[in-house]
Amino acid sequence: xxxRKWREIKQQMGFLALRTSALIIFIILxxxxxxxFVRGIKVINWGFLTKMPENGxxxxxxxxxxxxxxxxxxxxxxxxxxxGIMAAIYMTxxxxxxxxxxxxxxxxxxxxxxPSIVFGLFGLALFVNYCKFGVSILSGSLxxxxxxxxxxxxxxxxxxxxxxxxxxxxxxALGATKWQTIYKIVLPNAIGGIITGAILxxxxxxxxxxxxxxxxxxxxxxxxxxxxxxxxxxxxxxIYALMTEGSHPKEQKAIAYGxxxxxxxxxxxxxxxxxxIRNYYRRKKKW
Amino acid sequence: MxxxxxxxxxLEWFFLAFAFLSxxxxxxxxxxxxxxxxxxxxxxxxxxxxxxxxWYPTFDPPEFGAFPLIMGSLWVTIGSIIVAVxxxxxxxxxxxxxxxxxxxxxxxxxxxxxxxxPSVVLGFFGMVVIAPFLxxxxxxxxGLNALNASILLGIMAIPTITxxxxxxxxAVPRGFKEASYALGANKWETIIKVTVPAAFSGISSxxxxxxxxxxxxTMTVLMVGGGAAVIPHGFLQPVRTMxxxxxxxxxxxxxxxxxxxxxxxxxIVLFILTLIFNIIAxxxxxxxxxxxx
Amino acid sequence: MVTTNRMEVKxxxxxxxxxxxxxxxxxxxxxxxxxAVIGPSGCGKSTFIRILNRMNDIIIGSRVEGAILLxxxxxxxxxxxxxxxxxxxxxxxxKSNPFPKSIFDNIAYGLRINGIxxxxxxxxxxxxSLKNSALWEEVQDRLDANAxxxxxxxxxxxxxxxxxxxxxxxxxxxxxxxxxxxxxTAKIEELINELxxxxxxxxxxxxxxxxxxxSDYTGFFLLGELIEFDKTEKIFTNPxxxxxxxxxxxxxx
Numbered sequence: 001x002x003x004r005k006w007r008e009i010k011q012q013m014g015f016l017a018l019r020t021s022a023l024i025i026f027i028i029l030x031x032x033x034x035x036x037f038v039r040g041i042k043v044i045n046w047g048f049l050t051k052m053p054e055n056g057x058x059x060x061x062x063x064x065x066x067x068x069x070x071x072x073x074x075x076x077x078x079x080x081x082x083x084g085i086m087a088a089i090y091m092t093x094x095x096x097x098x099x100x101x102x103x104x105x106x107x108x109x110x111x112x113x114x115p116s117i118v119f120g121l122f123g124l125a126l127f128v129n130y131c132k133f134g135v136s137i138l139s140g141s142l143x144x145x146x147x148x149x150x151x152x153x154x155x156x157x158x159x160x161x162x163x164x165x166x167x168x169x170x171x172x173a174l175g176a177t178k179w180q181t182i183y184k185i186v187l188p189n190a191i192g193g194i195i196t197g198a199i200l201x202x203x204x205x206x207x208x209x210x211x212x213x214x215x216x217x218x219x220x221x222x223x224x225x226x227x228x229x230x231x232x233x234x235x236x237x238x239i240y241a242l243m244t245e246g247s248h249p250k251e252q253k254a255i256a257y258g259x260x261x262x263x264x265x266x267x268x269x270x271x272x273x274x275x276x277i278r279n280y281y282r283r284k285k286k287w
Numbered sequence: 288m289x290x291x292x293x294x295x296x297x298l299e300w301f302f303l304a305f306a307f308l309s310x311x312x313x314x315x316x317x318x319x320x321x322x323x324x325x326x327x328x329x330x331x332x333x334x335x336x337x338x339x340x341x342w343y344p345t346f347d348p349p350e351f352g353a354f355p356l357i358m359g360s361l362w363v364t365i366g367s368i369i370v371a372v373x374x375x376x377x378x379x380x381x382x383x384x385x386x387x388x389x390x391x392x393x394x395x396x397x398x399x400x401x402x403x404x405p406s407v408v409l410g411f412f413g414m415v416v417i418a419p420f421l422x423x424x425x426x427x428x429x430g431l432n433a434l435n436a437s438i439l440l441g442i443m444a445i446p447t448i449t450x451x452x453x454x455x456x457x458a459v460p461r462g463f464k465e466a467s468y469a470l471g472a473n474k475w476e477t478i479i480k481v482t483v484p485a486a487f488s489g490i491s492s493x494x495x496x497x498x499x500x501x502x503x504x505t506m507t508v509l510m511v512g513g514g515a516a517v518i519p520h521g522f523l524q525p526v527r528t529m530x531x532x533x534x535x536x537x538x539x540x541x542x543x544x545x546x547x548x549x550x551x552x553x554x555i556v557l558f559i560l561t562l563i564f565n566i567i568a569x570x571x572x573x574x575x576x577x578x579x580x
Numbered sequence: 581m582v583t584t585n586r587m588e589v590k591x592x593x594x595x596x597x598x599x600x601x602x603x604x605x606x607x608x609x610x611x612x613x614x615x616a617v618i619g620p621s622g623c624g625k626s627t628f629i630r631i632l633n634r635m636n637d638i639i640i641g642s643r644v645e646g647a648i649l650l651x652x653x654x655x656x657x658x659x660x661x662x663x664x665x666x667x668x669x670x671x672x673x674x675k676s677n678p679f680p681k682s683i684f685d686n687i688a689y690g691l692r693i694n695g696i697x698x699x700x701x702x703x704x705x706x707x708x709s710l711k712n713s714a715l716w717e718e719v720q721d722r723l724d725a726n727a728x729x730x731x732x733x734x735x736x737x738x739x740x741x742x743x744x745x746x747x748x749x750x751x752x753x754x755x756x757x758x759x760x761x762x763x764x765t766a767k768i769e770e771l772i773n774e775l776x777x778x779x780x781x782x783x784x785x786x787x788x789x790x791x792x793x794x795s796d797y798t799g800f801f802l803l804g805e806l807i808e809f810d811k812t813e814k815i816f817t818n819p820x821x822x823x824x825x826x827x828x829x830x831x832x833x
Contacts, residue, residue, distance in 0.1 A: 007473060007475075007476070008473070010475060011473050011474060011475035011476070014475040014478070014479065015385060015475065017377060018377045018378075018380050018381040018385060019381060019385070020377070021373060021374045021375075021376075021377025021378050021381065022377065022378040022381040022382065022386070022390075022394055024374055025374055025375075025378050025394075025397060025398065025401070025445060025449070026393070026394065026397050028401070028442055029397050029400060029401055031416075032404070032409075032412055035412065035415075035416055036408070036412070083305055083308055086301075086302055086305035086306075087302075087305040087306045087308055087309070089302050089305075090299075090302035090303050090305060090306035091306055093302075094299050094302055094303070095306070096640045096641075097640060100303075103310065104306050104307060104309065104310065106310075106569075107307070107309035107310030107311075107313050108309040109565060109569055110313055110562060110565055110566070111309045111310075111312055111313050112565075113496075113499055113503075113561050113562070113564070113565035114313070114316060114503070114558065114561065115502070115503025115504070115505065115530060115557055115558070115561055116503065116504075116505060117503070117505040117530045117533050117534055117554070117557075118316065118320070118503070118554050118557060118558050119316075120533075120534075120537075121319070121320070121323075121533065121537070121550070121551060121554050122315070122316045122319050122320070124537070125319045125322075125323050125551075126315070126319055129542060146312050149308065149309060149312065150309060153309065164677065166673060166675055166677030167677060167679055169635060169671075169673060169677065170673065170677045170678075170679065170739065170742070171679075171689070171693075172635065172666055173633065173635060173666055173670060173671035173673075173743070174666070174667070174670070174689065174690035174693065174694075174742065174743070174746060175663055175664070175666045175667025175668075175690065175693065175694055175746060176663070176689075176690075176693045177291060177294075177295060177663050177693075178295055178298075179294070179295060179298050180693050184689070184693070185679060185689075189680060203403055204403070206405075207403075207404075207405025207406070207407065207408070208405070209405070209406065209407045209505070209506045210406075210505040210506055210530070210534060213534055213537070213538070214537050214538060236405055236407040236408075236506075237407075239407050239408065239411055240407050240410070240411075240506060240509075240510065243410075243411060243414055243510060244510070253415060256411055256415075257415075260407075260408045260411050260412075263405055263407075263408055264404070264405070264408055267403055267404075267405055268400060268403065271399070271400075271403050291661050291663055291664075292661060292662075
C-alpha cells in the first residue's frame, strides 16, 4: 500500500515538473510580448511609421527602416522562391533514392545550419567586394535569399509531396508528358503550400540582422533607396544601432521599443497570414 | 517522338542543377571563407590563433589569439543548453504525453511564435529588461554578461528542442507504452522508463541542433554578452563570442588586412563547429528513424 | 485467335530490384473483347496491368524483360515514346482520381495536352465521352461543378469518360469497382460491356463474379505466374489446372 502511494506521489510530482516547464515557456513569451507591447505602443503613431528619423535619431519616425526591410525581404524571396521550387521539383518528381539525392539532402541540411553571420561574411566577400555590388539592397537580398533557400526547398517539397500520386498517374495515363503533369497538375495543387512556405520564409528574413550587417544595412541615410544598388536602413539593424550607437541612449531606447514592436507585429503578422492562407487552401482542397 | 524524350531528359537535368544549388552555395561559402581566412596563417601560426589567449587585433603589434572567443562561444552555448534542455524537453513531454488537446492548441503556437522571434528583439529585451534585473539581483557593475546571453540563447534554443523532441516522443510506438502499462507501471513510470528512453537518440539530436543554433547566434550575444574578449571564469562575467567578434569588428577592418583575414579565420572555426554539430545531429536522427520506424 | 489480338504479351519477366515479381507471362488481349485478370491479392495482377501501358516506368529500380506488343509494335522498344503509348492505352485506376477541377476541365485536360485546343471540338468531345460513360444525364447541368462533388461511382465514371475522351485503342481497368457500392458497380459493369463494342478492354479484379459476368477471357495469376488463361466460360466451369479450381471454388484467396 505504501509503495503504491509513494509511486502516486512521484507521478504527481513528475507531472507537476513537466507542467511547470511548459508554463514557464508560456510565461516567457508572455513577458516578452508584454514588455514590447506596453512600452512600444506608447511611441507608435502614424508619424512614427511614416516619417523620416529626425534630430540625429532621437525623434521622428522609422519609415526608411520599414521600407528597407520590405525591399530586402522581397528581394530575397524573389531570388530564393524560383530556385527553391525548382530544386523541390527535382527532389519530389524526378529524384531516385540513392547517392545523388543523399548528397543533395546533406547540402540542404548543412546550408540550413550555417550561422547567419557566416552568410554575412560570404555576402560581403562575394557580392559586395568581388561582384562590386557594394553595400546594397542587391547584395543583402542575395545573401538573405541564399540563407532561406533551404527553408523554401523544404516547404515546397512538403507541398509537392502532399499532392496525391493518383493525380500524377491519371495525368500520365492520359498521355501527358512528365513536364505537362508537373506544370498543369502537380504545381497548381501544391501552390497553396508553396505560398505558405514562402511567406514563412519572409517572416524569417524580415527579422534577420547578421547577414545584412555588412551587405546592405546602414544606420542612417537621408535619402530613400532609389535603386537596387542603394544601401538601406532596415528594421532589425535599426534596433541594434539605436541600442549601441549614438549619443542619446534614453531617446534612442524609446524609439527602439517602438521599432521592436513594429518588427514583432510584422513578423508575427506575416506568420499569421501564412497560417490563414494554409487553412484557406486546406478548406478549399477537395482531396 | 525521340524529341519528346530528349526534352524530358533535358528538363530533368535542368531541375537537377537547381537541386544542387544548396551544395554549390555551401561549397561557395567554404571557398570564400578559406580564401579570405587562410592568408592570416602566413603571419600567424594556427596554434597561436586557436590557443592564443589575447585578442588584440588593433594593437601594435596586433595579437590574434582566438581562444577567449572560442571559449566565450562554448560558455554561452553550454549555458543556453542548461536553460533550454529542462524547459524544452519538459514541455515536449508535457505536450506529447500529458496535455489535453486544448492545452496543445495553446502550447504549440506558443513555441512557434517563440521560434519566430527575431534575435535582435530578444537582444534588445536582454539589454533593457534582463540586464537591469541581473545587475540589481547580483549587485553587478553590469547585467550584460554570460548569464544574460545564456538565458536569451536558451530561449532561442527552446523551440528547436521542444518541437523536434516532441516529434520523436510522439513517434514512439504505442505498443511500447501499452506493454509498460500492462506490467502495472503508471503513466509517469512509463514516460520516464519507456517512452523517453525510446526517444532518447531523437532527443539528443534535438539538443545538438539546439546547441548548433546557439553557437551560431549573433545578435543576442553581441548585444548582451558584454563584449570582453577574456576567457570567462563564471556566468556573471562578460563574454565575447566568435559571432559577436565578427559582427562587431568587420565594419572597421580594411580588406586584406590581417584583422580582416582573422575574422574570416574565426568564421572557419565557427563554420566547422556548426557543421560538426549538424552532421552529428543528422546521423543520430537517422539512426533514431531507422530504429523506431 | 492470335491474329485478332490487339495486344500481346510475350515471355514477360518483371523485376522489382532483385525480386522477380512476374514470371514468364504469355497472353493475348483480343480486340473488342474484355479480358479479365484475377487472382488473390499480391499475385501480381495489378503490377501486370500497369506494365501494359508502362505506368510502372515510374517505379524506381524496376525492369521489364520480354515483349509487349500493341498492334505488333513492342511498346518497350527504345525508340517508342512512352507518352504516345499511354495515349493509345488508357487507364482507369482502383481509387477514382479525378483532378480537383471542374467536371468539364477534367475531361478537357486530356484533350488539351494532346493538342486539341478548338473550343467547339472540346465541348463536343466532352459531351460525347460523358454520354459514352453514361454520366451525361446526371451532370449535364453542372459541368462547371468541381469533380469532388460527385459520388464515388460518378467519380469513377468521370475517370472513364476522361480516358475515353482521348480515344484510346485499349482501356485498362485496375480494380475499378473495389471502392464502390453494388449499384455503382453494376453501372460500371454495364458500361464496360457497352464499351467493348468500340474498345479493347483489360480489367483486373479481385471479384470473381465480376470477371465471370463481364469478361470474355480470363487469366488467373498466382504468385507472379499466369497459371491459366482461357475463355472465361471455360475457366469458371472447367478449369484445366488444380490451382485455378481451388481459387474459383473459394479454397484460398
